[in-house]
Amino acid sequence: MTSPRIVATDLDGTLLTSTGTITPRTTNALRRAREAGAEIVFVTARPPRTARTIAGLAGVTGTVICSNGAIVYDLATDEIIRSLPLEPAAARKVATLLAAALPGIGLAAETGRNVLTEPAYTRRVTHDLAYHREVSSVFEAGEPIVKLLVLSKTHTADEMYTAAVAAIEGQAEVTHSGVTGVLEISAPGVTKAGALDWLCQERGIAPEEVVAFGDMPNDVAVLAFAGRGYAMANAHHLVLAATEHRTLSNDEDGVAAVLERLYG
DSSP, X not given: OOSOSEEEEOIIIIISOTTSOOOHHHHHHHHHHHHTTOEEEEEOSSOXXXXXXXXXXXXXXXXXXXXXXXXXXXXXXXEEEEEOOBOHHHHHHXXXXXXXXXXXXXXXEEOSSOEEEOTTOOOOOGGGGGGEEEOSOTTSSOSOBSEEEEEOSSSOHHHHHHHHHHHHTTSSEEEOOSOTTEEEXXXXXXXXXXXXXXXXXXXXXXGGGEEEEEOSGGGHHHHHHSSEEEEOTTOOHHHHXXXXXXXXXGGGTHHHHHHHHHHO
């Protein structure tokens, strides 16, 4: 595979450096891929609002897969063109199971445009504060839950993942993207890979025509879906164990290093 039609890349820990920036080398490599006819598709846990900012810095246009596959977002129109939220009753049930398995957790909900936060969910991201709305219950706000966020102050994300998978028993999709003490819950079957598959089918593109990059457990299925999936050198141990191909770390322009080889 020398000329993929889609470059599917995660953002944090993958395309972006550890300081959250995108380097000139990576920007140039993305430009060369676009000039060769490839479509750049961000496949991220981030919501549209922050993915849009990064796309502007990277010179990327088109479509972004957000919220771990629950949203497909059009950059040109600023519209969500596909949304797969959790069913309200299912979300409540999952939350009850998680509270029993992980006492003391706090909940927040990504709606696609904003974040609803319950009092016990104390994590805040400075650049995202304008989009936070405090509520007594994410289930009574009357807004869609495209991603349920679960915060624990006493467990790692890996520990939470193990407990949540056992408690939920397939009633929702459980993953995490490396944030300390935070799990991400989506509707059953909703993954980054599922959304990328949908996008490829819309464009008549085979998985073999996709190159993908990622670093965290929510990227594993995407890397398996792509004709060639690259784990970053800084990737989570589960990603490294599940992925054949490697590239340099995010702080060493690992995505750019591969794209430079593929697109000359």
